[in-house]
Amino acid sequence: MTASDAVTLDAERVIGTYTRVPVVFVRGSGTCLYDVDGKEYLDFLTGLAVVSLGHSHPVVADAIADQARTLMHVSNLYYNTLQPRLAARLDALVGGGGRVFFANSGAEANECAIKLVRRYGQLNGGHDRFHVVTALGSFHGRTLATLAATGQPEKHEAFQPLPDGFRHVALGDIGALEAALDGRVCAVMLEPLLGEGGVHPLPDGYLEAVRALCDEREVVLVVDEVQTGFGRTGEWFGFQHADVRPDVVTMAKALGNGMPIGACWARDEVADAFRPGSHGSTFGGQPLASRAALAVLDVMEAEAVPERARVSGARLAAALAGLDGVAGVRGAGLLLAAELDSDLDARVVTAASLELGLIVNAVTPTAIRLAPPLLVSDDELDAAIEILAAAITEVRA
Ligand SMILES: Cc1ncc(COP(=O)(O)O)c(C=O)c1O
Numbered sequence: 001m002t003a004s005d006a007v008t009l010d011a012e013r014v015i016g017t018y019t020r021v022p023v024v025f026v027r028g029s030g031t032c033l034y035d036v037d038g039k040e041y042l043d044f045l046t047g048l049a050v051v052s053l054g055h056s057h058p059v060v061a062d063a064i065a066d067q068a069r070t071l072m073h074v075s076n077l078y079y080n081t082l083q084p085r086l087a088a089r090l091d092a093l094v095g096g097g098g099r100v101f102f103a104n105s106g107a108e109a110n111e112c113a114i115k116l117v118r119r120y121g122q123l124n125g126g127h128d129r130f131h132v133v134t135a136l137g138s139f140h141g142r143t144l145a146t147l148a149a150t151g152q153p154e155k156h157e158a159f160q161p162l163p164d165g166f167r168h169v170a171l172g173d174i175g176a177l178e179a180a181l182d183g184r185v186c187a188v189m190l191e192p193l194l195g196e197g198g199v200h201p202l203p204d205g206y207l208e209a210v211r212a213l214c215d216e217r218e219v220v221l222v223v224d225e226v227q228t229g230f231g232r233t234g235e236w237f238g239f240q241h242a243d244v245r246p247d248v249v250t251m252a253k254a255l256g257n258g259m260p261i262g263a264c265w266a267r268d269e270v271a272d273a274f275r276p277g278s279h280g281s282t283f284g285g286q287p288l289a290s291r292a293a294l295a296v297l298d299v300m301e302a303e304a305v306p307e308r309a310r311v312s313g314a315r316l317a318a319a320l321a322g323l324d325g326v327a328g329v330r331g332a333g334l335l336l337a338a339e340l341d342s343d344l345d346a347r348v349v350t351a352a353s354l355e356l357g358l359i360v361n362a363v364t365p366t367a368i369r370l371a372p373p374l375l376v377s378d379d380e381l382d383a384a385i386e387i388l389a390a391a392i393t394e395v396r397a
Pocket of ligand 1 (some may be wrong): 048105106107108110139140141142191195196224225226227228252253
């Protein structure tokens with residue numbers, strides 16, 4: 001199939017919910033992607049922070065192939081040997097003392113969290129205790145409840161009425177949060193670093209202050225680690241940069257390195273709010289996805305990915321900061337945004353980079369997001385910087 005055949009058929013038969021970039025990929029290996037014409041690209045977006053071990057990692061690919069030939073799926077009406085092992089591994093990474101529900105995406109992991117905290121809130125505080133407070137600028141997913149949780153009112157307009165019970169406060173404003181936490185609030189839900197909202201880290205001390213306030217008001221703290229989880233920011237989870245323990249942690253993206261899987265961890269007392277029948281998922285935690293995730297965690301632990309993200313992230317951030325055309329760099333580990341000089345449009349620079357063989361995206365009209373594989377080499381980092389510099393020069397010329 002040619003690139004133009006694929007684009008034409010896609011336009012005819014796929015519902016157009018994305019403004020796609022006109023490139024058609026057919027293969028990936030490590031940090032590289034290849035299009036239908038054989039052109040090579042450095043992938044510094046990793047399918048939106050998903051392919052953290054690089055494309056087609058052999059250990060993960062072998063585990064998936066072996067499991068596909070052994071047992072792909074049994075219903076959650078029965079046990080399998082892989083789901084509980086994965087749950088135990090995730091519990092240990094988060095800090096212990098909790099249990100996990102498995103889903104298939106980030107939105108579903110958050111949907112589970114929202115249902116769980118509502119149930120917990122109502123059991124402990126009465127019928128009206130179901131409100132969830134999130135940050136303005138946050139992103140939590142595209143299902144109706146996670147869209148309502150997402151603090152971007154412009155995304156809500158077309159889908160009213162959305163589920164009731166969500167409030168949004170300015171990020172970093174602890175006074176605003178304090179004012180929002182009345183007796184009807186059951187939970188605060190936060191990303192430890194706004195990903196889709198522009199790669200904005202939380203202000204120093206904010207998460208600790210939120211935790212203290214949640215304790216005082218007996219409100220559950222949910223941390224959405226869908227984009228930041230599994231070493232991306234230089235710790236296993238973004239919240240681990242702060243001195244806090246959340247009550248609920250949601251995850252997805254990098255957990256499967258491309259295999260769709262999501263997970264919602266909750267400390268035991270909160271998890272107890274669910275009973276058989278409270279929630280479910282046909283595919284969640286099935287053998288194929290769980291085996292892939294176990295292989296991902298094996299490689300991540302063997303490769304010490306948080307440490308690698310810290311070291312490579314520091315190198316990439318320093319190189320970006322030195323680029324002509326970059327006004328500032330923000331983020332953590334290997335989840336970075338380069339804020340461009342005011343004469344540059346991030347979409348135009350991103351398109352020029354793609355032409356030159358580097359995949360990044362315009363996370364805002366003025367900032368470029370970089371999220372390469374956590375196993376990225378120094379040579380690849382240097383090559384990406386060279387391409388970005390050339391793209392900026394070309395755009396300015
Ligand atoms: C922080 C965060 N939460 C939730 C989601 C939704 O995840 P999914 O697209 O897998 O439903 C995303 C997706 O980008 C995200 O970044």
